[in-house]
Amino acid sequence: xxxxxxxxxxxxxxxxxxxxxxxxxxxxxxxETADSRSWYLAVGKALAEISTxxxxxxxxxxxxxxxxxxxxxxxxxxxxxxxxxxxxSMGLYEEVSAAVEELGLNxxxxxxxxxxxxxxNGGLGRLAACFMDSLAAQEYPAVxxxxxxxxxxxxxxxxxxxxxxxxxAWRGIEGYPWEVVRPELGQTVGLFGSVxxxxxxxxxxxxxxxxxxxxxxVAWDLPIVGYDNKSVYPLRLWECRSPxxxxxxxxxxxxxxxxxxxxxxxGNVTKVLYPNDNHDQGKTLRLMQQYFxxxxxxxxxxRRHFAAGNKIEDLAKLESIQLNDTHPTIAIPELMRxxxxxxxxxxDAAWAISSKVFAYTNHTLLPEALERWSExxxxxxxxxxxxxxxxxxxxxxxxxxEKWPGNNEIKRKLSIIEEGQQRMVRMANLCVVSxxxxxxxxxxxxxxxxxxxxxxxxxxxxxxxxxxxxGVTPRRWLKFCNPGLTELVNEKIGTEWPAKLDQLSGxxxxxEDKKFQKRYLAVKKDNKxxxxxxxxxxxxxELDTNAIFDVQIKRLHEYKRQHLNLLHILSLYHRLLNEPTxxxxxxxxxxxxxxxxxxxxxxxxxxxxxKVADKVNxxxxxxxxxxxxxxxxYRVSLAEIIIPAADVxxxxxxxxxxxxxxxxxxxxxxxxxxxxxxxxxxxxxxxEVGDENIFIFGLxxxxxxxxxxxxxxxxxxxxxxxxxxxSLDLLNTDEFTPGNPGQLSAIRQNLLDGGxxxxxxxDFADYVKAHEKIDAEYRDxxxxxxxxxxxxxxxxxxxxxxxxxxxxxxxxxxxxxSVK
Ligand code: 7GP
Numbered sequence: 001x002x003x004x005x006x007x008x009x010x011x012x013x014x015x016x017x018x019x020x021x022x023x024x025x026x027x028x029x030x031x032e033t034a035d036s037r038s039w040y041l042a043v044g045k046a047l048a049e050i051s052t053x054x055x056x057x058x059x060x061x062x063x064x065x066x067x068x069x070x071x072x073x074x075x076x077x078x079x080x081x082x083x084x085x086x087x088x089s090m091g092l093y094e095e096v097s098a099a100v101e102e103l104g105l106n107x108x109x110x111x112x113x114x115x116x117x118x119x120x121n122g123g124l125g126r127l128a129a130c131f132m133d134s135l136a137a138q139e140y141p142a143v144x145x146x147x148x149x150x151x152x153x154x155x156x157x158x159x160x161x162x163x164x165x166x167x168x169a170w171r172g173i174e175g176y177p178w179e180v181v182r183p184e185l186g187q188t189v190g191l192f193g194s195v196x197x198x199x200x201x202x203x204x205x206x207x208x209x210x211x212x213x214x215x216x217x218v219a220w221d222l223p224i225v226g227y228d229n230k231s232v233y234p235l236r237l238w239e240c241r242s243p244x245x246x247x248x249x250x251x252x253x254x255x256x257x258x259x260x261x262x263x264x265x266x267g268n269v270t271k272v273l274y275p276n277d278n279h280d281q282g283k284t285l286r287l288m289q290q291y292f293x294x295x296x297x298x299x300x301x302x303r304r305h306f307a308a309g310n311k312i313e314d315l316a317k318l319e320s321i322q323l324n325d326t327h328p329t330i331a332i333p334e335l336m337r338x339x340x341x342x343x344x345x346x347x348d349a350a351w352a353i354s355s356k357v358f359a360y361t362n363h364t365l366l367p368e369a370l371e372r373w374s375e376x377x378x379x380x381x382x383x384x385x386x387x388x389x390x391x392x393x394x395x396x397x398x399x400x401x402e403k404w405p406g407n408n409e410i411k412r413k414l415s416i417i418e419e420g421q422q423r424m425v426r427m428a429n430l431c432v433v434s435x436x437x438x439x440x441x442x443x444x445x446x447x448x449x450x451x452x453x454x455x456x457x458x459x460x461x462x463x464x465x466x467x468x469x470x471g472v473t474p475r476r477w478l479k480f481c482n483p484g485l486t487e488l489v490n491e492k493i494g495t496e497w498p499a500k501l502d503q504l505s506g507x508x509x510x511x512e513d514k515k516f517q518k519r520y521l522a523v524k525k526d527n528k529x530x531x532x533x534x535x536x537x538x539x540x541x542e543l544d545t546n547a548i549f550d551v552q553i554k555r556l557h558e559y560k561r562q563h564l565n566l567l568h569i570l571s572l573y574h575r576l577l578n579e580p581t582x583x584x585x586x587x588x589x590x591x592x593x594x595x596x597x598x599x600x601x602x603x604x605x606x607x608x609x610x611k612v613a614d615k616v617n618x619x620x621x622x623x624x625x626x627x628x629x630x631x632x633x634y635r636v637s638l639a640e641i642i643i644p645a646a647d648v649x650x651x652x653x654x655x656x657x658x659x660x661x662x663x664x665x666x667x668x669x670x671x672x673x674x675x676x677x678x679x680x681x682x683x684x685x686x687x688e689v690g691d692e693n694i695f696i697f698g699l700x701x702x703x704x705x706x707x708x709x710x711x712x713x714x715x716x717x718x719x720x721x722x723x724x725x726x727s728l729d730l731l732n733t734d735e736f737t738p739g740n741p742g743q744l745s746a747i748r749q750n751l752l753d754g755g756x757x758x759x760x761x762x763d764f765a766d767y768v769k770a771h772e773k774i775d776a777e778y779r780d781x782x783x784x785x786x787x788x789x790x791x792x793x794x795x796x797x798x799x800x801x802x803x804x805x806x807x808x809x810x811x812x813x814x815x816x817x818s819v820k
Contacts, residue, residue: 010092010095012095012098012099012102015046015095015096015099016099016102016103018046018049019039019042019043019045019046019099019100019103020042020103021046022041022042022045022046023038023039023042026041026042026045027041027042027174029042031103036105036109036110036113037113039100039103039105039110039113040083040110040111040113040114040177041113041174041177042177043083043096043100043105043110044083044114044177044178045177047083047086047087047090047092047096047177047178048177048178048179048180048223050090051086051090051178051223051225051232052180052221052223054223054225054230054231054232054819055221055223055232055233055234057230057232057819058230058231058232058233058819059234061817061819061820062141062817062819063304063307063308065817066308066309066310066318067141067318067814067815067817068141068317068318068319068320068812068813068814068815069140069141069142069143069318069319069320069814070135070140070141070142070143070319070320070321070322070807070812070814071142071143071145071297071301071319071320071321071322072128072131072132072135072142072143072144072145072322072324073145073146073293073294073297073321073322073323073324073328073331074124074125074128074144074145074146074324074325074327074328075146075147075289075290075293075324075327075328076119076120076121076124076125076128076146076273076324076327077119077120077125077128077129077132077144077146077235077237078118078119078120078121078122078125078126078128078129078153078636079117079119079120079129079132079222079235079636080116080117080126080129080476080635080636080637080640081111081114081115081116081117081636081637082114082117082178082222082223083110083111083114083178084111084480085133085225085475085476085480086178086223086225088227088475088479088480089133089136089137089225089226089227089228089475090225091228093107114637115170115172116152116170116635116636116637117152117170117176117222118152118153118168118170118273118635118636119146119147119149119152119153119170119237119273120152120153120273121153121273121275121276121277121555122277122278122554122555123277123363123554123555123659123660123661123662123663124277124324124325124363126636126662127324127363127441127470127662127800128144128146128324129473130471130472130473130476130662130800130803131800131803131804132144132224132233132235133224133227133473133475133476133800134471134473134799134800134801134803134804135224135233135804136224136225136226136227136229136231136232136233137226137227137228137229137473137475137499137801138801138804138805138816139226139229139231139816139817139818139819140804140808140812140814140815140816140817141233141814141817142233143233143234143235143236143300143301143304144224144233144234144235144236145236145237145238145293145296145297145300146235146236146237146238146293147237147238147239147270147273147289147292147293148218148220148237148238148239148270149270149271149272149273150169150171150239150270150271150272151167151168151169151170151271151272151273152168152170152273153168153273153275153594153635154166154167154168154275154594154597155167155168155633156594156632156633156634157632157633158606158610158630158632161606161607161610161611161614162603162606162607162610163594163595163603163606163607165275165597167272178222178223179220179221179222179237180220180221181218181219181220182219182220182221182236183218185219185236185300185303186216186217186218186219187216187217187219187238187295187296187299187300188214188215188216188217188243189214189215189216189217189240189291189292189295189296190209190211190213190214190295191211191212191213191214191215191288191291191381191382192211192212192213192380192381192383193209193210193211193212193213193383194209194210194212194383195207195208195209195210195383195384195387196208196210200344206341206344207341207384207387208341208384209337209341209383209384214243215240215241215242215243215266215269215292216240216241216242216243216266217238217239217240217241217292217295217296218238218239218240218241219236219237219238219239219296219300220236220237220238220239221234221235221236221237222234222235222237223235226819227475227498227499228499229818229819230818230819230820231817231818231819236297236300238270238292238293238296238297239270240266240267240268240269240270240292241266241267242266242267243266268285269285269288269289269292270289270292274286274289275594275596275597276596276598277555277557277596278364278366278368278369278555278557278559279366279368279369279596279599280368280369280370280371280372281598282371282372282373282374284377284381287330287373287377287378287381288381290327290328290329290330291330291334291381291382291385293327293328294328294330294331294334295334297328297331298321298331298334298335298338299338301319301321302315302338305318305319312339312343312345312353313349313353315353315357316352316353316356316357319357320357320358320359320811320812320813320814321335321357321358321359322358322359322360322361322807322811322812323358323359323360323361323431323435324361324363325360325361325362325363325364326360326370326371326427326428326430326431327371329360329371329427329430329431330382330385331358332354332358332392332430332431332434332435333382333384333385333388333389333392334385335353335354335357335358336350336351336354336388336392337384337385337388339353339354340388341384347391354434355434355435355436356436357436358431358434358435358436359435359436359437359438359439359811359812360431360432360435360437360438360439361438361439361440361441361468362428362438362439362440362441362445362449362453362659363441363659363660364659365445365448365449365452365453365656365657365659366559366657370426370427370428371426371427371428372418372424372425372426372427373424373425373427374422374423374424374425375417375422375423375424375425376422376423378425389416389417389425389430390417392416392430392433392434393415393416393417393433396414396415396416396433397411397415399460400414400460403459403460410456413456414429414456414457415429416429416430416433428453432454432457432461432464433457435464436464437464437466437810437811438454438457438464438465438466439465439466439467439468439807439811440465440466440467440468440659441467441468441469441470441659441660441680441681442467442469442470442659442660442661442680442681442683442684443467443469443683443684444656444678444679444680444683444701445467445659445660445680446465446466446467446468447467448656448701449465450465466810466811468803468806468807468810468811469660469681469684469797469798469803469806470660470661470662470665470681470798470800470803471662471665471797471798471799471800471801471802471803471804472662472665472666472669472798472799472800473799473800473801474497474498474501474669474799474801475498476640477643477665477666477669477670478498478669478670479498480640481639481640481641481643481644481670482523482527482643482644482670484523484526484527484644485520485523485527485644485670485671485792488519488520488523489504489507489792492506492507492510492516493506493507499801500801501796501797501798501799501801501802502796502797502799502802503796504792504793504794504795504796505793505794505796506793507789507792507793508789508790508793508794510789511785511786511789511790511793512786514782516789517782517785517786517789518785520671520785520788520789521781521785521788524644524645524647524671524788525545527644527645527670528543528545528549528645528647529545530641530644530645531543531549531641531642531644531645532544532545532645534641535629535631539629539631539632541617541627541629543588543627543629544586544588544624544627546586547585547586547587547588547627548585548586548587548588548647548648548774548775548778549588549590549645549646549647549648550587550588550589550590550646550647550648550650551590551642551643551645551646551647551648551649551650551667551672552565552589552590552591552593552650552652553590553591553592553593553631553634553638553639553642553643553663554593554661554663555593555594555595555596556593556594556595556599556602556603556605556606557599557602558601558602558757558758559653559654559657559658559758560652560653560658561652561653561654561758561760561763562591562593562605562609563605563608563747563751563760564652564760564763564764564767565589565591565650565652566605566608566609566612566747567724567727567728567760567764568727568764568767568768568771569589569612569616569626569628570612570726570727570728570730570731571723571724571726571727571768572584572587572625572626573612573616573622573626573730574723574726574727574730575723576621576622576623576625576626577621577622578726584625584626584775585625585775585778585779586624586625586626586627587625587626587627587775588627588628588629589626589627589628589629590629590631590642590646591609591628591629591630591631592630592631592632592634592638592639592642593606593630593634594633594634600746601746601747601750604744604746604747605747606630607743607744608731608736608744608747609628609630610630611736611737611743611744612628612736613627613628613629613630614736615735615736616628617629639663639666643663643666643667643670643672644670646667646670646671646672647672647673647778647788648672648673648674648675648774649663649664649667649668649672649673649674649675649676650675650676651663651664651674651675651676651677651679651680651682652675652676652677652698652763652767653677653679653680654677654679654699654704654758654759654763655677655678655679655698655699655700655701655703655704656679656701656704656705657679657758658679658680658682659680660680660681661679661680661681661682662681664676664680664681664682664685665681665685665795665798668685668689668791668792668795668798669791669792669795669798670792671788671789671791671792672788672791673693673694673695673774673784673787673788673791674686674694674695674791675694675695675697675767675770675771675774676694676695676696676697677696677697677698677699677763678696678698678700678701679701681798682694682696684797684798685795685798688794688795688797688798689790689791689794689795690790690794692787693787693790693791693794695770695771695773695774696770697763697766697767697769697770698763698766698767699759699762699763704759707759707762708759712755712756712759712762714751714752714755714756714761715752717761717762717764717765718752718761721764721765723765723768724761724764724765728748728751728752729748731744731745731747731748732744732745732748
């Protein structure tokens with residue numbers, strides 16, 4: 001067992017007493033009346049008691065040492081269940097397992113009681129969670145700042161194959177055992193109102209914001225427990241409340257509804273996470289969420305700064321603020337406002353600080369995801385911030401004029417303000433102009449940021465654009481989710497790898513070892529069985545673990561091309577029924593994905609896959625060779641069962657559109673072989689594992705661009721490729737929707753007459769070929785074993801510990817501080 005302090009201090013009898021105390025006093029149950037959920041809550045609370053103590057101690061020691069830290073601002077932290085993971089980080093998994101056994105309980109069952117905190121949509125939010133884990137594991141001082149949504153990402157079910165959304169009350173009625181409210185950290189946030197001019201005591205003419213209303217920010221801390229050390233960092237989530245329960249004066253006048261009105265509004269701000277991934281909806285309430293998040297976080301950062309006895313001038317020396325995409329961009333004018341209006345710094349002095357504090361990560365090139373807010377909306381809600389944005393832009397335009405005199409076209413292109421009927425603020429431009437570092441999230445993506453998104457900015461600000469390739473935490477994504485493989489790896493290379501993932505390369509020498517191959521494949525088989533049991537219990541579908549488990553799990557989006565996967569399935573269906581000589585190894589196609597509630601085509605694709613699944617899973621003519629499973633309500637805890645069970649990982653986005661991907665890393669780490677395009681981090685995975693251990697297909701980025709420029713003609717592919725034609729045409733029949741032909745034709749329509757914007761048809765033939773190769777290679781189990789072992793062995797680079805070190809060394813410049 002580890003030697004970390006908490007382990008040494010662990011006293012089983014005391015812990016059991018604490019669990020029983022919480023059961024009674026916190027959850028009002030006796031051991032006789034308690035159900036499994038109450039026991040889980042009590043265990044969670046007893047553990048949180050330990051981690052909260054460490055959180056306060058960490059806070060104290062870091063403040064005393066007054067060290068530089070990073071503040072990770074994100075509207076999303078998709079943390080997933082904390083109990084199991086924290087037990088691993090605390091080094092208490094076995095101890096607590098034994099303790100609860102003495103209480104007559106089973107730890108694995110208790111862990112299943114935890115509802116996933118789904119405070120994020122997908123990749124961007126999950127990355128933030130992995131980063132917090134890696135910051136704490138390596139003891140780089142950090143605070144995560146997010147929002148305390150009352151409802152997380154909607155939960156998904158299927159009715160007649162259609163996605164149905166329900167609200168996700170992740171805290172339940174009892175509250176989440178791991179969180180602790182910090183009333184002393186509350187903040188007041190202004191909104192709306194006007195800006196006034198006044199003369200201060202020194203006779204200077206000043207501007208200041210007079211908000212029309214205020215709301216209150218309440219801080220909730222979740223503990224980010226450092227793996228195998230004593231650091232616990234806060235993930236600080238802000239909840240919005242109204243300042244007073246109601247307006248007493250108006251209440252006394254009998255205006256009860258009016259008195260309640262203000263309260264309802266404030267409560268709405270952090271009511272629900274917006275369910276869009278890679279898509280900007282531009283709603284007023286969303287801007288309010290963003291500002292509320294930034295105002296509370298900036299105020300808290302300054303509070304810490306001053307509490308440690310520092311001067312405002314030293315802010316950039318001690319604090320870095322990382323903006324997770326543009327969602328927290330309004331933090332920039334907020335800090336400028338505070339520096340100028342409240343601390344009375346001149347513009348240049350304020351800018352010298354602010355522009356050295358902020359750094360920005362870009363997570364997408366998709367135009368529909370690049371945030372633009374209307375000037376009038378910002379001016380209405382945040383009038384002083386709009387003035388400051390104009391001033392930033394004015395000064396920036398002067399710089400552009402110096403560099404490209406008289407070139408109005410460049411000015412129009414780079415301006416933070418987009419001219420038009422309605423003037424818009426381009427948040428990404430504001431970020432690039434106002435930060436000291438900008439990064440993409442994989443080598444290819446960062447190149448495209450430089451080359452296609454911000455080429456002139458790169459000329460203007462040489463050295464500002466960086467790459468930091470994403471990563472995933474090996475604690476959750478191998479040690480916790482795959483205990484079988486963990487045991488095998490421990491036996492071969494020792495137990496340090498969860499903190500030093502590069503050590504996995506030590507497995508490579510066993511790739512040809514027959515005995516090791518057998519054991520590795522046996523672990524995979526067990527994991528497939530575990531998932532198959534889940535599917536049997538929850539969906540009533542029987543799966544054969546000898547089949548290839550082919551997995552595509554991620555948000556549903558046209559650019560991710562779940563419909564390319566679907567077309568391939570249709571092609572197999574067609575061939576099994578029409579080509580007498582066609583043979584294939586049995587395959588299970590596993591999907592899990594949520595579609596944004598307003599995204600019609602994405603929902604059509606879910607419906608189509610479900611309908612095809614209904615048919616093929618019950619069609620005796622297919623001889624059990626083809627199964628399709630669409631697992632409902634995709635979430636972190638489901639990924640933890642699916643990923644260890646995967647043989648094949650589908651990473652098939654149109655080249656140039658998936659910024660990085662992180663599911664690709666988790667799947668490769670757990671031994672799935674990737675079938676993928678040369679996109680995002682797939683490119684780097686190929687570099688690491690070698691071309692023979694990955695199945696690459698499809699157009700390259702520049703071929704995609706060229707084809708689009710020249711005019712992509714979907715019908716050309718349709719007419720030239722009979723297999724593609726047969727597959728597409730199946731969507732127009734009633735084969736999968738008996739008696740209702742045409743229910744699936746929207747997809748076919750989009751691909752043929754809608755211009756096939758993501759070049760599905762252009763990549764189809766090559767994709768089919770890559771799958772044929774997979775089929776052939778899987779049949780040779782020794783070859784497959786070697787490849788899958790090498791995938792695990794060679795992806796150490798994709799630990800989020802390495803990503804964090806890249807940020808630390810190239811951007812944040814932090815020193816690790818070991819908490820005693
Ligand atoms: C995602 C990217 O799509 C994914 O490729 C990447 O791995 C992940 O970020 C983490 O960097 N982007 C989003 O989730 C997103 O919503 C729009 O981006 C802001």
